[in-house]
Amino acid sequence: MKIAIVCYPTFGGSGVVATELGIALANRGHEVHFITYRQPVRLELLGNRVHFHEVNVPEYPLFKYQPYELALSSKLVDTIKQYNIDVLHVHYAIPHAYAGYMAKKMLAEENIFIPMITTLHGTDITLVGSHPFYKPAVTFSINNSDVVTSVSESLKQQTLEIFDVKKEIAVVPNFIDKKKYHSSFTDCQRSLMAKDDEKIITHISNFRKVKRIPDVVKIFYKIQESISAKLIMVGEGPEKVKAEKLCRSLGIAEKVVFLGNSNEIDRILCFSDLFLLPSETESFGLAALEAMVNKVPVISSNTGGIPEVNKQGITGFLSEIGDIDDMALNALKILKNEETLDTFKTNAYNTALNFDILSVLPLYEDIYQKAYEQRFNKADY
Numbered sequence: 001m002k003i004a005i006v007c008y009p010t011f012g013g014s015g016v017v018a019t020e021l022g023i024a025l026a027n028r029g030h031e032v033h034f035i036t037y038r039q040p041v042r043l044e045l046l047g048n049r050v051h052f053h054e055v056n057v058p059e060y061p062l063f064k065y066q067p068y069e070l071a072l073s074s075k076l077v078d079t080i081k082q083y084n085i086d087v088l089h090v091h092y093a094i095p096h097a098y099a100g101y102m103a104k105k106m107l108a109e110e111n112i113f114i115p116m117i118t119t120l121h122g123t124d125i126t127l128v129g130s131h132p133f134y135k136p137a138v139t140f141s142i143n144n145s146d147v148v149t150s151v152s153e154s155l156k157q158q159t160l161e162i163f164d165v166k167k168e169i170a171v172v173p174n175f176i177d178k179k180k181y182h183s184s185f186t187d188c189q190r191s192l193m194a195k196d197d198e199k200i201i202t203h204i205s206n207f208r209k210v211k212r213i214p215d216v217v218k219i220f221y222k223i224q225e226s227i228s229a230k231l232i233m234v235g236e237g238p239e240k241v242k243a244e245k246l247c248r249s250l251g252i253a254e255k256v257v258f259l260g261n262s263n264e265i266d267r268i269l270c271f272s273d274l275f276l277l278p279s280e281t282e283s284f285g286l287a288a289l290e291a292m293v294n295k296v297p298v299i300s301s302n303t304g305g306i307p308e309v310n311k312q313g314i315t316g317f318l319s320e321i322g323d324i325d326d327m328a329l330n331a332l333k334i335l336k337n338e339e340t341l342d343t344f345k346t347n348a349y350n351t352a353l354n355f356d357i358l359s360v361l362p363l364y365e366d367i368y369q370k371a372y373e374q375r376f377n378k379a380d381y
Contacts, residue, residue, distance in 0.1 A: 001087065004035055009036045009043075017175070018119075021364065025361070080112070086368075092121055118145035125158060139163045156171055174289065206235055207235050207239045219327045233256060265290060269290065276331075277310075292310075315351045
């Protein structure tokens with residue numbers, strides 16, 4: 001099957017999931033075409049089955065904001081026609097589903113009927129989509145998709161509460177590929193990051209407010225008061241400078257390492273003992289899942305889709321949003337005893353295997369096949 005995938009090419013969860021999905025589909029014999037404004041960060045290799053088509057947006061002084069949706073719609077039309085694409089899978093409702101719908105309408109004028117699957121990832125619903133300026137467009141885009149999926153049951157319920165949705169929403173969870181984690185790194189080089197007696201705490205995100213970055217620092221501050229520890233902060237974003245200032249004001253700057261964005265997440269997680277995710281909300285918690293498959297237990301907030309991934313008292317602990325005292329206390333429960341830590345690490349890994357891509361990929365393939373078979377139901381156009 002020839003599948004076009006539209007996503008953001010950034011380090012964010014939706015872009016990572018879309019890229020990993022496309023690569024896995026190609027490995028199963030499908031032809032995959034990524035269509036976005038830059039090659040996705042996780043898309044390292046192109047080949048006979050994996051293609052990338054860049055969306056160029058010409059700049060015109062007439063426009064205060066350049067019309068990316070228009071450029072994307074046109075690129076979709078051209079790519080679908082040129083490569084005889086069978087199905088279109090867009091990740092993120094705005095602007096991708098909106099642009100996808102316009103492409104569908106343009107193609108229908110030429111008697112080309114392309115089914116569109118829209119996957120909802122989180123902030124496209126809870127943040128952007130719920131804004132009064134965008135809500136009508138998001139509602140329209142969802143209801144005019146052929147198939148709608150969400151990455152968690154929590155996000156599905158939020159979508160139904162916020163929008164007047166007429167479409168069924170199928171829950172297809174995010175995933176990891178366990179094959180990528182079979183081999184441990186022989187050059188893990190833990191000693192470069194911490195002393196032998198120091199526990200390594202890690203946080204990975206886009207450093208937006210929703211991630212509650214100051215909470216990460218404050219939780220670590222309380223942890224290091226009781227045990228020897230280092231904090232590794234991975235990512236870039238608007239809250240990074242504030243976090244660096246907070247570390248200095250608390251007197252722990254020498255115990256915190258800011259690495260910026262990285263393509264070597266697994267190498268970082270291979271020497272981590274604990275992962276912190278105190279977010280305001282998470283539609284799924286992909287960062288937690290990637291930590292767990294690397295045998296890193298998780299301390300997180302009890303919000304959104306996180307409890308569907310991080311199991312209380314098994315893979316880590318859940319606390320109320322902003323309860324840094326409880327999060328720090330739970331962290332120490334895990335870290336202070338080596339036997340307890342080993343148990344949580346094993347549980348985290350075993351639970352993560354439930355989200356292996358080999359379990360999730362057939363769900364998408366079945367959705368694609370059914371959508372493709374129903375593509376000539378012109379009443380939907």
